Amino acid sequence: MSRTLPVIHRIEEDDSGMYRVEYLDLEFGNGERRRFQRLHGRGHGAVVVVPMIDEDTVLLVREYAAGVHRYELGLVKGRIDAGESPLEAAGRELKEEAGYGARSLVELRELTLAPTYMSHSAHLVLARELYPERLPGDEPEELEVVPWKLDALHELILREDFSEGRSIAALFIAREWLRKEQR
Structure with missing residues (x-):
């Protein structure tokens, strides 16, 4: 209709x-x-990055989440700075938060947070062909990097310390995109 x-x-x-x-x-x-x-x-939008260390393993980060006052597992994410493209922001955030660069960055789609009352959206970026590289970021402490197998997403989504909706949606979208690409 x-x-x-x-x-x-x-x-x-x-x-x-x-x-x-x-x-x-x-x-x-x-x-x-x-x-x-x-x-x-405020600002120029956001990115959510799905960093694949190999074809089956994503890298998550554990960081302090002030909104729920606990440490939370999630994907690399952050703001797009003035003058940056979503792919440039994804590459920078990946280096700052996880200590990796990516030779391949692909924007999969845009995600909205709460479209019934917010204009906020985030660009979902798949990062592959990772290599070690760290940039200083704005985090008050170094983030723990946690590898997770994509075929164990059913376990991850039931963890109490993995609750951020964009990260959950992004992992399922990326997994389906990768499956389609492999056909």
């Missing part, structure tokens, strides 16, 4: 804090009017 997008009658903005908040006065096709909020992050 194809629907016409709601009409935006007015947008008010609050440009303070970490996000810019927009208040949308909307009218839907059935005549219903509502006020929605939309968050816009």
